[in-house]
Amino acid sequence: MIRPASPADIAVILRFVRELAAFEREPDAVEATEATLHEALFGAQPAAEAVIAEDDTGPLGFAVFFHNFSTWAGRRGLYLEDLYVTPDARGKGVGGALLRHLAALAVARGCARFEWSVLDWNADAIAVYRRIGAVGMEDWTIQRVSGDALKRLAASGG
Incomplete structure (x- = not known):
């Protein structure tokens, strides 16, 4: 079953975020807290x-x-x-069910596309994405400004 998350799920969501970060080889990169996730997902202006x-x-x-x-x-x-499936549930169709659910939501909401990023070393995920018809955007690269660089850019005036 797939259902919308509720505020009661915040602890589980944060646990999944931390497990995903460990899987993606960045276990210490998670800055989110239950409070910031609650505000982002269920606050006055959900992000x-x-x-x-x-x-x-x-x-x-x-x-x-x-x-x-x-x-x-x-x-x-x-x-x-982010999409994360616990290790014990992998290979049982959970990830595919989540993708189908979101695709149906995108269609119902009149979205022009459904997209995401994947780490280039995650061959298992990429194989799944190719099987469902996803196409890699080979001519595009993700650009990011964060931390001190973001603060410098913001302060540069321009």
Whole structure:
């Protein structure tokens, strides 16, 4: 079963975020807290949404997503920020179910596209994405400004 996350899921979501960070070889990079996740997902101006995959044994995984916008399409898109399935639930269709759920949500909301990023070393995930019809954006690279560089850019005036 996949359902929208509720405030009662914050501790589970943070646990999944930490497990995902460890899987992605960045276990110390998580700055999120229960309070910041609660504000981001359930505050006055939510920045993102989350869904939980679960069965009779409890939560098996989650996805966090938000809307972006394509000026070329003139419509919003759905961007998958994180998808995580617990090790015991992998290979049982949970990840695919989460992707199908989000794709259906994107279609229902009139989104022009559904997109996400994947680490280039995650061959298992990339193989799944190719099987479902996802296409790598070979001519594009992600750019990021954060931390001190973000502060310097903001202060540079311009």
